[in-house]
Each structure stands twice: as structure tokens, then as C-alpha cells.
Amino acid sequence: MLRPRRKRRAAPGRGGTRRALGLPGRRGSGGRRDGHQGRRLRRAERVRPCDPVPASARERLPQEIAVRAAVLSATGRIEIREVDRPQLGPDDVLIKTTHAGVCGSDLHAFKGKHPFRKPPVILGHELAGTVVECGGDARGFSPGDRVTVMPALACGTCRLCRMGRENICLNKRVPGVQGWLGVFAEYAVAKASVTFGIAPATTLELAVLAEPLAVGVHAVTRQAHIEPDGRVLVLGGGTIGILTALAARAAGAGDIVITDLFELNLGLARTLCGATAVHVGREGWEEHLAQGYPDKFDVTFLCSGAPATVGQATRLTRRGGRIVVTGLFLEPVPTDLTTVTLGELEVVGSQIYDHRDFRTALDWIEAGRFDFRKMVTHVFPLDQAQQALEVLANRTEDAVKILLDTSR
Numbered sequence: 001m002l003r004p005r006r007k008r009r010a011a012p013g014r015g016g017t018r019r020a021l022g023l024p025g026r027r028g029s030g031g032r033r034d035g036h037q038g039r040r041l042r043r044a045e046r047v048r049p050c051d052p053v054p055a056s057a058r059e060r061l062p063q064e065i066a067v068r069a070a071v072l073s074a075t076g077r078i079e080i081r082e083v084d085r086p087q088l089g090p091d092d093v094l095i096k097t098t099h100a101g102v103c104g105s106d107l108h109a110f111k112g113k114h115p116f117r118k119p120p121v122i123l124g125h126e127l128a129g130t131v132v133e134c135g136g137d138a139r140g141f142s143p144g145d146r147v148t149v150m151p152a153l154a155c156g157t158c159r160l161c162r163m164g165r166e167n168i169c170l171n172k173r174v175p176g177v178q179g180w181l182g183v184f185a186e187y188a189v190a191k192a193s194v195t196f197g198i199a200p201a202t203t204l205e206l207a208v209l210a211e212p213l214a215v216g217v218h219a220v221t222r223q224a225h226i227e228p229d230g231r232v233l234v235l236g237g238g239t240i241g242i243l244t245a246l247a248a249r250a251a252g253a254g255d256i257v258i259t260d261l262f263e264l265n266l267g268l269a270r271t272l273c274g275a276t277a278v279h280v281g282r283e284g285w286e287e288h289l290a291q292g293y294p295d296k297f298d299v300t301f302l303c304s305g306a307p308a309t310v311g312q313a314t315r316l317t318r319r320g321g322r323i324v325v326t327g328l329f330l331e332p333v334p335t336d337l338t339t340v341t342l343g344e345l346e347v348v349g350s351q352i353y354d355h356r357d358f359r360t361a362l363d364w365i366e367a368g369r370f371d372f373r374k375m376v377t378h379v380f381p382l383d384q385a386q387q388a389l390e391v392l393a394n395r396t397e398d399a400v401k402i403l404l405d406t407s408r
């Protein structure tokens with residue numbers, strides 16, 4: 001595992017950071033002092049430790065503490081700045097983060113291609129850490145608890161929530177937008193309802209993987225309907241692709257074939273779940289695969305968002321088979337719908353996860369269902385978030401899951 005050497009801390013950011021991020025100004029920053037103090041008083045009345053704990057176990061942060069955060073200030077540019085600590089709502093917990101995962105969606109934002117995460121924004125939604133404070137209505141947690149967070153908040157009242165489909169809630173909130181700060185920062189805030197305790201034997205580093213694993217769990221267990229011994233094709237062997245292959249293995253799939261451009265990723269999929277790995281840089285790989293599987297695949301997962309994989313999916317999935325779209329395609333892709341019609345292919349989307357999927361993912365990590373440690377190839381200190389994103393963006397070196405150590 002590569003652990004880049006820590007660099008000197010970057011200088012604190014410019015004064016406009018808080019306003020630009022939609023945060024309140026710091027105390028003493030001009031004429032907002034009275035209003036700010038008023039908010040503090042009201043808030044102080046609501047705050048209590050989550051569950052009765054001895055006073056010695058409580059930890060409180062000064063309200064005005066500055067928090068180091070990795071801010072995407074412009075496309076391709078991350079700066080380490082100091083921002084106000086996140087505000088704690090009555091049903092929130094405040095978490096001192098230790099690790100944050102760098103995800104494909106962070107990479108999209110870094111490249112300026114994310115549909116709604118635009119600079120200036122604190123990226124990151126995969127985290128683990130320790131609870132330091134709880135709002136007055138946040139039940140079930142105490143300071144010192146080790147936790148991870150399902151970074152999606154459903155409204156609970158819209159038509160889709162009432163249908164039990166919280167993952168596609170019409171009013172869903174996620175970190176990085178609508179006032180919920182991203183987690184590439186020393187502290188993060190989350191509703192207690194989406195916070196999950198971590199078993200004592202599980203490291204915080206591994207618990208970060210619950211989020212991407214839950215994506216694979218949802219795609220496989222809710223959207224794919226894999227029959228026992230079903231033939232599964234995973235197009236795109238990044239973190240989500242590999243974790244989807246693992247979920248397919250857990251679901252009882254027979255042959256699992258995974259494609260990618262990188263030997264490291266392919267080797268991991270082979271090692272972790274016995275998948276057959278196909279390098280898409282090799283000439284004629286698709287014809288070769290089609291010859292090896294004349295009955296084609298029962299279920300195909302589109303995990304990379306690469307336009308070429310759409311045609312591969314329609315050609316390599318059997319009649320009556322299913323194509324599950326997990327990857328984010330940033331532009332419309334021409335699709336051979338004649339093949340879909342003639343073969344009655346089912347094409348279904350798969351969007352993040354819900355509580356059950358997240359619980360399953362965390363259970364698997366805690367139980368050591370697979371050797372998830374092998375997924376983490378890099379851990380960068382928070383100060384080197386720029387380098388972490390560049391490794392993923394430019395593929396200057398082999399990488400699968402990259403974490404930020406937010407305590408350094």
C-alpha cells in the first residue's frame with residue numbers, strides 16, 4: 001500500500017471561503033456578530049450528549065473552531081482551507097472524521113463534469129470517524145462511538161418514499177449540495193438516522209467501503225435478479241465494478257466475467273471473487289468472449305459510464321436477460337434498441353442504496369465476507385487531496401480505492 005509522505009500544511013484559505021460555500025461568517029467578521037451569537041444561544045439550549053454518558057466521556061467543540069477542508073475551488077483545483085465547523089441540528093451527530101473515500105463522482109466534479117457538484121464545494125461523501133457531539137434529538141449514539149454514514153437523506157414523505165423507494169426520493173439530499181457539507185474535512189455532520197455504528201473489530205479505514213459496497217449490493221440484490229449459477233458480466237472494473245462482482249458472487253452467481261483496462265483491477269477481481277478477467281485493451285476481446293459464451297450472459301452490469309460499454313452490453317446479454325446500469329453516463333449514448341426489442345432485454349437503472357443495502361454492506365465488511373483490505377491501494381493525507389484526485393484523473397499510477405486520512 002502506498003502512503004505518500006505528508007507535505008507541509010497549506011496556508012489557510014482566503015476570507016471569502018465561508019460565504020462562497022454558503023456558510024455563515026465567523027464571529028467577529030463584521031456586522032453579523034449579534035445574529036450569529038443569537039443562533040449560538042438557541043443552539044446551545046438544544047445540544048445534549050446523545051445518550052447518558054459520564055461527563056468525562058463527553059467532548060465538546062468550541063462553536064467557532066476552524067475546520068480544515070479540501071475545497072474544490074475551480075475545475076481541477078483543490079485547496080486546503082479553513083471553514084467553520086459544521087452546524088449541528090437537533091437530530092444530527094457531529095463526527096470527527098478519520099477517513100474519507102475518493103469516489104468516481106468526486107472525480108467527475110474534479111473534472112467539471114458532475115451534474116450538480118460545482119465549485120466552490122467540499123467534495124466527499126464516504127466517511128468514517130468518531131462521534132464527538134450529538135443534537136438534542138439524536139438518539140442511539142454517544143461521543144466516542146465509531147461510525148460511518150449513509151450519505152443520502154430521503155424526505156420520507158414523497159410518493160417514492162411512501163412506495164419504499166427512499167433511494168430515488170424526489171427530495172433526496174446528499175453531501176456537497178443543499179447545505180450538507182462534503183466530508184473531505186476534519187469534521188462532518190450527519191443525521192443520526194443515516195449514521196451506522198461500526199463493530200469494534202472493524203477498522204475505520206475499512207468501514208469507509210460500506211458506501212461503495214452498498215452501491216453494488218443494491219444493484220445485485222434489488223435490481224439484477226441473478227438466478228443461482230447465473231452468468232454475470234461486469235463491464236468496468238473500477239471500485240464499483242469490483243464490488244458489484246463481489247456482491248454477485250455472494251448472491252450465488254456462477255461465472256462472473258469482468259472487463260477493464262487495468263491489470264491491477266482485473267487481478268483484484270480475480271483474487272477476491274474468482275472472476276474471469278478480460279483486458280479490453282486486447283484486440284478482439286469481445287469476439288473472443290462471445291465465442292466462449294455462445295449463450296451469452298444472463299445479467300450484465302454497466303459500471304464504468306464508458307459509452308462503448310452500452311453496445312457491448314446489448315451484444316453480450318442473452319435474450320430475456322437484464323442490463324443493470326450503475327455507472328453515470330454523462331452524455332446520451334446511441335443504443336441498439338432493436339436488439340432490446342427483439343430479445344426482450346430488460347434495461348434497468350440502479351441508483352445508490354437504501355438502509356437495508358447499507359446495513360448489508362456494513363455487515364459483510366464486519367464479517368470479513370471478502371478481503372476488502374485489498375481494495376484500498378492508496379491513503380493520502382487530507383492535505384494531499386489534490387494529488388489523490390490527480391492519481392485517479394490521470395492514472396499516473398495504478399489505483400483502485402483511494403482514501404484520504406482526514407486526521408493528518
Ligand SMILES: [Zn+2]
Nearest residue numbers: 103126211212
Ligand atoms: Zn461513493
Ligand SMILES: [Zn+2]
Nearest residue numbers: 155158161169
Ligand atoms: Zn422522499
